Amino acid sequence: MQREDLKQEYDIVIVGGGMVGTTLACALAAWGPTSALSVLIVDAQMPAHKSNKAGSNEREKASFDSRSTALSSSSKLILERFGLWPQLSAGVCPIKQIHVSDQGRFGATKLDSADFGVPALGYVVENAAFGAALNSTLAQLAHCAMLAPARVISATPSATGMDIELDSGQADASCDPSRVAAKLLVIAEGGGSSLCDQLGIMRSNEDYGQHALIANVGLSQSHKGVAFERFTNSGPLAMLPLLPVEGEPRASLVWTLGADESEYYAALDDAELLARLQEKFGGRLGRLKRIGSRALYPLSLRVAQEQIRPGLVLLGNVAHTLHPVAGQGMNLSLRDIEALVEALSDIQDEGVGSMATLQRYLAAREADQSLMISVTDGLTKLFSSDAQTKVWLRKAGLLSIDLIPALKKTFGARAMGFD
Numbered sequence: 001m002q003r004e005d006l007k008q009e010y011d012i013v014i015v016g017g018g019m020v021g022t023t024l025a026c027a028l029a030a031w032g033p034t035s036a037l038s039v040l041i042v043d044a045q046m047p048a049h050k051s052n053k054a055g056s057n058e059r060e061k062a063s064f065d066s067r068s069t070a071l072s073s074s075s076k077l078i079l080e081r082f083g084l085w086p087q088l089s090a091g092v093c094p095i096k097q098i099h100v101s102d103q104g105r106f107g108a109t110k111l112d113s114a115d116f117g118v119p120a121l122g123y124v125v126e127n128a129a130f131g132a133a134l135n136s137t138l139a140q141l142a143h144c145a146m147l148a149p150a151r152v153i154s155a156t157p158s159a160t161g162m163d164i165e166l167d168s169g170q171a172d173a174s175c176d177p178s179r180v181a182a183k184l185l186v187i188a189e190g191g192g193s194s195l196c197d198q199l200g201i202m203r204s205n206e207d208y209g210q211h212a213l214i215a216n217v218g219l220s221q222s223h224k225g226v227a228f229e230r231f232t233n234s235g236p237l238a239m240l241p242l243l244p245v246e247g248e249p250r251a252s253l254v255w256t257l258g259a260d261e262s263e264y265y266a267a268l269d270d271a272e273l274l275a276r277l278q279e280k281f282g283g284r285l286g287r288l289k290r291i292g293s294r295a296l297y298p299l300s301l302r303v304a305q306e307q308i309r310p311g312l313v314l315l316g317n318v319a320h321t322l323h324p325v326a327g328q329g330m331n332l333s334l335r336d337i338e339a340l341v342e343a344l345s346d347i348q349d350e351g352v353g354s355m356a357t358l359q360r361y362l363a364a365r366e367a368d369q370s371l372m373i374s375v376t377d378g379l380t381k382l383f384s385s386d387a388q389t390k391v392w393l394r395k396a397g398l399l400s401i402d403l404i405p406a407l408k409k410t411f412g413a414r415a416m417g418f419d
Contacts, residue, residue, distance in 0.1 A: 010040045010180060011039065012028070015188065026141070027337055029143065034341055038144075040144075043189075069124070071123045071125055074331070078335070090129065092125045095122040098227050099227070122227070126242070157309075164179065166178045191321040203302050210380075212324055213254075213266060215291050215292050216250050219248075224241075234261065236256050237255045255277070259298070266296050301323065336365055343358070344357065
């Protein structure tokens with residue numbers, strides 16, 4: 001979309017064209033009462049995945065190093081309601097079992113989809129497939145436009161919502177930045193939002209002193225749809241099942257390391273890193289054959305002190321950035337998106353960006369958000385310590401989950417994203 005094609009006013013302007021922002025746009029279009037709302041997505045980068053040509057269902061060629069996202073069983077149902085799941089199904093690997101253990105200590109628990117009467121406890125979705133499905137859907141939406149690359153210079157409250165100043169980075173310096181009005185501004189541009197800083201939205205920040213080392217690992221044997229969460233002294237180590245590439249089984253590694261050791265591990269050659277990983281993880285997946293390109297991310301708990309204002313709402317990591325333990329970040333955001341769309345479906349005599357509408361949304365989400373923040377924070381601190389009290393607590397906890405049916409049922413329901 002070119003700047004000259006901008007309308008003067010939109011019902012909703014979404015800042016951030018990543019998975020959260022574009023999923024919201026697709027969800028709004030899929031919900032009858034909100035399908036006619038005009039939406040503009042503003043993103044600093046061009047879409048990473050081009051939409052498929054009309055009539056083409058060919059899946060983008062898989063890469064060994066494709067990054068992935070873990071989705072719960074309840075998230076699949078949400079994406080089905082958004083009409084997105086059929087396009088994602090070719091790029092997902094079902095999680096049939098979840099195996100949780102504590103390195104070097106007695107005590108483990110296993111969840112099996114058959115015990116809960118579901119086809120899978122969750123799914124690992126390749127981000128390339130997710131992005132392609134989202135952009136393919138966006139290209140067909142009559143009431144949604146995308147401006148990229150572009151950035152929001154400022155957002156100012158108005159009587160009807162927000163006045164937004166945009167810069168599309170055109171070389172012609174004589175052109176003034178564009179201005180649009182929005183009844184509702186949605187900030188979904190990730191944890192380091194400069195727009196939030198400009199608006200004076202404070203965020204708490206607790207540094208865990210850890211980094212996540214993320215890479216894909218080639219396996220000597222099939223993972224059989226089992227997701228492993230193994231707790232080590234430095235933090236959780238997850239191996240999530242992926243679709244094979246050229247017949248080679250793969251798993252997605254999320255390895256939590258202390259900040260002081262993460263750079264050392266990231267700099268090791270492949271053979272040495274695989275040896276260290278094999279030592280930590282064990283032989284449950286046979287021999288770890290190779291490791292792909294690596295990424296290193298600092299870990300912290302960041303929570304916005306305000307998620308809503310008149311004409312403004314925060315979604316995704318900018319609202320709450322969680323530790324990757326249990327893989328709840330995107331799942332929590334999908335539940336937020338569904339609740340926001342439902343609130344916007346019932347605005348009655350109120351405006352799209354009215355505080356009454358947004359307060360209904362936040363009231364519906366506060367309990368779930370608080371619980372997930374507490375659970376991920378508590379698990380991180382409980383399972384990243386060698387203190388004997390915490391060692392005994394987690395041993396007792398894992399054994400209790402495995403031995404007490406009611407507790408296992410509750411734990412499994414939460415793992416699948418259900419109350």
